[in-house]
Amino acid sequence: MTRLGLHHDLSFCRADGRLIFLDIRNDRYFRLADDLQTAFLEHMDGRQAPDGQLRRLVQQNILVEGPDRPGHPTEVSVTRPTRSAIEGPGAESGQRRSTSDPVAVLDTFAAVCSTQLQLRTRPLQGILARLVSLRIRRAAHAITSDADASRALDAAATFRAARPFVPVQTCCLVDSIAMVRFLAKRGIHADLVFGVAGQPFAAHCWVQHRDIVLNDSVGHVSAHTPIRVV
Template sequence: MARADINWCDVGGRIVVIDVARDIYLQLPQHLVEAFNALRHGGARADGPANRFETLARIGLCDADLGRPAEPSHITVPAQDGPSPATGDVERRPLATGAAIVRIIAMRLAVRLIPLRLLIRWVRRLQSRPSMPMKPGRVAARAALFVQARQLVPARDTCLPDSMALLHFLRSRNMSCRLVLGVRLDPFEAHCWVQDHDMILGDTHERVACFTPILQL
């Protein structure tokens, strides 16, 4: 079967792959896109040059026998941002703000020092903890507090560590949420954000809507 640490998505007919173990993104050339689509729809006996299918197996998109190709990512991006917190919900809370800043700084360091596969393993362990249903306003208020804390430690290109920090900040209160990685092309760009079932947290729909989700944790 396909490797468990391989995920892919279709961006306008082009196939983008994230290889978690190697911490890289790949865009399949057109001849491999055609071979992969033939394999998905025609099975192991799909027609085409054998070396193309062998390349797909080496990438990890199918097994050596060309069976059970990797399934695409089925992730829905919420159509709205989180609701605005009620007045007074985002007053200054030194302890909570400090906790958010500590998580932000720690995750920014962790992303520099720790391989992506280990960070993802940590996120999956974090997500294995029980969660409790929360009112949207409460979740939005805590996310808004995190955004305020993030503004105190500004930096560029920190969507991955900051999203991981937000995930941990929310899950520490047993709030349910998911970490999503997305990609876009022309030029290539990857982005990371946190979402609940029906709302985006700590980011905006306007920003994330131009990305195709490739991995959800």
């Protein structure tokens, strides 16, 4: 049986009463017109949406046909952050990092510069797919023990300490993808979280392990609603 479901390159969240979509294939965020948003929500809730609006959603590649596709996609779910590696007790590990480690500086330089180049020349979809592939090969399992969480904190602190030596302007997307790559190469699993705010619109991303934000403050990331987790 063929059903309509959300295109796999799209994700969405509710922010300030409106739906916001992230399209990783076309590198864009967007909202729907009021009538299409209503039809989208009706369809996802299993109600009968007007055929005309459904056709428009299909034409815009928001809804796609597929065998036994679930009618209602799960909105993004990620552990609510309660700690930050750069503030409070979690910041202590950062004080132990040395910027004299040439390997860490070189690895950070390579991760940041290659990520910046990829974002300039490739679609986000492909970059994220490669990131997932790297993490599967090098850090297949999420960290669960306190000892491994400490490793994640130390490795993230190493990246942050080396980052000022890279002559590339800081950017949440570049730095977060680069940090996930840096951690994965050390066998450490971390999530890349995309978030948005509704009014005014703002997009952000950060690196998170369980309830710990590794490269931002809890207050800042909590002002954004997660829209995609990689």
